[in-house]
Amino acid sequence: MSKNAILQIDGKSYELPILKGTENEVALDISSLRSATNGVITYDPGFKNTGSCKSAITFLDGEKGILRYRGYSIEDLAENSNFLEVAYLIIFGELPTKDQFEKFENDVKGQAILNEEMKNIINGFPRSAHPMGMLSSLTSALTAFNPSPVNVKSEADMYNAIVKILGKFQVLVAWVYAKNQGTPRNYADYNLDYVSNIMQMLFRIPIKKYTVNPIAAKALDKLLILHEDHEQNCSTSTVRIVGSSEAGLFASLSAGVSALWGRLHGGANQAVIEMLEQINKDGGDVEKYILKAKDPNDPFRLMGFGHRVYKNFDPRAKIIKAAADDVLAELHVKDPILKIARHLEEVALKDDYFVSRKLYPNVDFYSGIIYKALGIPSEMFTVMFALGRLPGWIAQWREMRLNVEPIGRPRQLYVGQTLRPYKTLNKR
Ligand code: CMC
Numbered sequence: 208m209s210k211n212a213i214l215q216i217d218g219k220s221y222e223l224p225i226l227k228g229t230e231n232e233v234a235l236d237i238s239s240l241r242s243a244t245n246g247v248i249t250y251d252p253g254f255k256n257t258g259s260c261k262s263a264i265t266f267l268d269g270e271k272g273i274l275r276y277r278g279y280s281i282e283d284l285a286e287n288s289n290f291l292e293v294a295y296l297i298i299f300g301e302l303p304t305k306d307q308f309e310k311f312e313n314d315v316k317g318q319a320i321l322n323e324e325m326k327n328i329i330n331g332f333p334r335s336a337h338p339m340g341m342l343s344s345l346t347s348a349l350t351a352f353n354p355s356p357v358n359v360k361s362e363a364d365m366y367n368a369i370v371k372i373l374g375k376f377q378v379l380v381a382w383v384y385a386k387n388q389g390t391p392r393n394y395a396d397y398n399l400d401y402v403s404n405i406m407q408m409l410f411r412i413p414i415k416k417y418t419v420n421p422i423a424a425k426a427l428d429k430l431l432i433l434h435e436d437h438e439q440n441c442s443t444s445t446v447r448i449v450g451s452s453e454a455g456l457f458a459s460l461s462a463g464v465s466a467l468w469g470r471l472h473g474g475a476n477q478a479v480i481e482m483l484e485q486i487n488k489d490g491g492d493v494e495k496y497i498l499k500a501k502d503p504n505d506p507f508r509l510m511g512f513g514h515r516v517y518k519n520f521d522p523r524a525k526i527i528k529a530a531a532d533d534v535l536a537e538l539h540v541k542d543p544i545l546k547i548a549r550h551l552e553e554v555a556l557k558d559d560y561f562v563s564r565k566l567y568p569n570v571d572f573y574s575g576i577i578y579k580a581l582g583i584p585s586e587m588f589t590v591m592f593a594l595g596r597l598p599g600w601i602a603q604w605r606e607m608r609l610n611v612e613p614i615g616r617p618r619q620l621y622v623g624q625t626l627r628p629y630k631t632l633n634k635r
Contacts, residue, residue: 210224210225211223211224211225212224212225212235214240216244216247219244221240221243221244223235223236223237223240224236228261230266230268234258237249241618248618248620250620253515254439254444255515258439259439259444259447259615260439260447260606260607260610260612261610262438262439262603262606263277263300263606264276264277264297264436264438264599264602264603264606265277265297265436265437265438265599266278266438267437267438267516269514269516269517269518269519270518270519271519272517272519272520272521272522272525273522274437274522274523276293276296276297276435276436277296277297277300277301279296279302281432281433281522281523281526282522282526284296284432285429285432285433285526288302288432289400289401289402289428289432290401290402290428290431290432290435290595291308291311291312291315291373291400291401292308293432293435293598294373294435294597294598295307295308295311297435297436297598297599297602298369298598298601298602298605311370312400312401314366314370314374315370315373315374315401316374316395316397316404317370317374318370318371318373318374318375319374319375319377319378319394319395319404320374320375320378320394320395321352321375321378321379321382322352324352325345325348325352325382326382326392328344328345328348329341329345329382329383329386329392332344332386334386334387334389336386336387337468337586338383338384338386338387338586338587338589338590339464339465339467339468339474339589339590339593340468341383341386342379342380342383342464342590342593343461343462343464343465343468344461345379345382345383346376346379346457346460346461346464347457347458347461349372349375349379349457350455350457350458353371353457356455357455357456359605359608359609360609365605368456369601369605372456372457372460372597372601373597373598373601374395376460376594376597377395377401377404377405377408377594378394378395378408380405380408380409380590380591380593380594381393381405381408381409383587383590384409384587384590387584387586387587388584390412391412391413393407393408393409393411394408395408399419402424402427402428402431403419403424405427405594406419406420406423406424406427407419409583410582420538422534422537422538423534423538423581426530426533426534426577426580426581427577427581427591429526429530430527430530430574430577430578430591430595431591431594431595432595433523433526433527433570433595434523434570434592434595434596434599435595435596435598435599436596436598436599436602436603437596437599440472440515441466441467441469441471441472442463442464442466442467442472442473442596442600443463443596443599443600443603444466445462445463445465445466446459446460446462446463446466446600446603446604447459447603447604447607447612447615448615449462449463450604450607450608451607451612451613451614451615452614452615456601456604459600459604460597460600460601460604463593463596463600464593467589467592467593467596468589470510473571473589473592473593473596474589475510475511475569475571476511476571476574476575476578476588476589476591476592477575477585477586477588477589478510478511478571479510479511479571479572479574479575480544480575480576480578480579480585480588481510481585482496482509482510482511483544483547483548483551483575483576484544486547486551487543487544487547491543491547491550493547493550493551493554494554496509496551497509497551497554497555497558500512500555500560501558501560509551509555509561509566510571511568511569511571511572511573511575512555512561512566512567512568512569512572513564513566513567513569514567514569517567517569518565519565519567520567520568521567521568521569521570523569523570524567524568524569524570524572524573527570527572527573527574527577528568528572528573530573530577531545531573531576531577531580534577534580534581535576535580538580538581540580542576542579542580544576544579545576548572548573548576552568552572571592574588574592575588578591
């Protein structure tokens, strides 16, 4: 392949450099297009064809169903690693040595405490507040309690900020849940690993002894690993673009939580379970909902189906589907929703509407079934997704700041009114 592409506009030729990634991905470098052409820009709503950065964190091939963090396959990591180790890998680029991991784990544990005044903020929310709204506000509020900006060039400063947010975010998740449930807020237990700690903070109540079920903890660990990063998706791009203005880490992460909340992104896991429950309540008529999803005049979409980049299968969905079967069997949970999910998937995968548009189950299609089996209510599903995605957001924010990327500021194609004179009120 040649080194440059030729673009012709109004009979004039412009050379655009062709860039290649380590997995042979090809990109046209248009960074000088506007100045070279005197004002021509590219138009790409939803950035479907636009690479916003160079990144060394996650590789994804949507056609082949490949997902790798720092070169390790998602299947390998989900089977053999744990959430915190993968977090280290994603953020720092290499798997930790035994000593590095022990230090990292202890440092994160040492930060799993919140300023007691955070409780005043939580108390101010109505009980009906959505946990994602609370989580976004509380993540931003951490800035108020940690006002010094992070010096990204200082390894020590950056490390401290990373262990701080990893430690404190899990407590925020648990306290948001406690608010939602009206239960007492729990503190972290230094003797437990990251995922077991989350579970005891979520589920322990003072009047009962609580022991972490290792099967449930393993399932949750796997789910969280699968969610850790996903290159330049909506929430990650949000974190990078907010951070590109030199807004702080916590403020940028808070924006990421808000972006994740939407039904087309992380909010789909809650929407899936609500959809499956609705179908169940409606007598389990799967075909009726398939027809609704196909009807261009009906806004209903099959939640948990389709993906911007996966056009064959979502490798995370494959792992989660198998995990859902195992978890439900191991925890002896019989959930009619699983049967409906399987039936819906089977019908959709044979239907020309879904096949021709390459719509397959995504990560969110089965994750809610596992969360439900673990006793997590549906309003908390996206919060769990946020907990999983946190290391990815941190890694991408850090990479963006270390690369010294320019402030994110897209252009537009103006289609509004041309210049017109102001009319006084009595002439309108
Ligand atoms: N149900 C029915 N039709 C669909 C669906 C669906 N779930 N998804 C896409 N389509 C149709 C869409 O109507 C369009 O049809 P047509 O060509 O006739 O206009 C075609 O498929 C292409 O869809 P699109 O909206 O242009 O594709 P996109 O890449 O912009 O959207 C998506 C991707 C994930 C937002 C979309 O597939 C969707 O809304 N899915 C349901 C929500 C969901 O499950 N989101 C979770 C994504 S995975 C978790 C994460 O990382 O965020």
